[in-house]
Amino acid sequence: MYEQLEKSIGEKVTLSTEEFELCKTFFIPKKIRKKQTLLLEGDVCTYNAFVEKGILRSYTTDEKGHENVIQFAFEGWWITDLSSFLTGGNSTYTIEALEDSELLLLTTTARESLMNAIPAFESYQRLLLQNAYIALQTRINSALTATAEEKYLKLTTYYPDIVTRIPQHMVASYLGLTPETLSRVRKQINLRK
Amino acid sequence: MYEQLEKSIGEKVTLSTEEFELCKTFFIPKKIRKKQTLLLEGDVCTYNAFVEKGILRSYTTDEKGHENVIQFAFEGWWITDLSSFLTGGNSTYTIEALEDSELLLLTTTARESLMNAIPAFESYQRLLLQNAYIALQTRINSALTATAEEKYLKLTTYYPDIVTRIPQHMVASYLGLTPETLSRVRKQINLRK
DNA sequence: CGCGGGTTTGATGATGCTCAAGCCCGGTGG
């Protein structure tokens, strides 16, 4: 149940066995079924969720009821509405499971305590955030400059899993395309092979 | 010379006077003139720069020699090519001054030492990064869903300074628009007033 | 005074969206 977490932390910092055992005690394990929500837009996001198994997505809903995917989270990733989680304000995102999933939840206070108890955990969080930030910057750049096809090709080469495990229309939304456009893009790509 | 830095740190964490004095010693003050570059694409980014005075921008250059603005940094902001700075790889961004500017530079090693010497500084860095990450997420959302006019209006209400202190064509680039389109958008907005 | 970069304006065209319909396929109930 904590394999992915141990792996993820181990990639960034080193914890002793005792530290990791202590670390575990701050998390709340939770199973969630496909299509269930971990967070509803408008609620306060009280958890930072680590995905041990499954996939989650966060998305906003605009005035027309149109969903807009912000992030996918596979095994070994974190997901939350960071703004709401940190400030305690209302969330603008909804977080939902795309498969039956197993999560490890960290509340705001547990997170603070954990960072105090194990300083390396703060480093771990900072390092994760740094990588996430870099990834977002390149995503912005691609969103602003690339064509539909380029965006899709970049995505599939970086994250091949996305294509196989996630419904097309959600991928389209993540890329800022309509489902119709993504369908046509895929057709074009296949025709050329 | 350290007013903005003191203010920025003070907004996130509390440092004693001695700690802040110690903190200062890790930075290298540097003045840079308008149009000079702090970092050239392809070089290794050895500094994380804090802007005491002036404005900088980071941008990429694509195959066609077209510049694409990633970020602006006003007084009190940080700017760097985070990926290059952290990994030591070649940078993909160029960083350039838009006005005569005063910077405080932090090398990779100085940053590590500083975080060790003053743990609160690591918290400060993490908190900054959290906010930057949240801002980037909303920027992505806007980039993917908003029209040209919506993007521009959001930007001007959030950062009124940008309009007055930054050339139009760079604002256009930041928003992923051509200069012509931004010009027309502004015209439309003015006609309606 | 003239040069040059930046902004504006115009005409045209391409990319991707909207609206609408058909298809494929898996799940459900008779």
Place this chain on the structure above:
DNA sequence: CCACCGGGCTTGAGCATCATCAAACCCGCG
């Protein structure tokens, strides 16, 4: 077990937004 239903993916036609190309304008600066 089969027929039906519905969601998601595909296909098509027309359209809107924004990009491109080109030229004129404006204004600060040498």
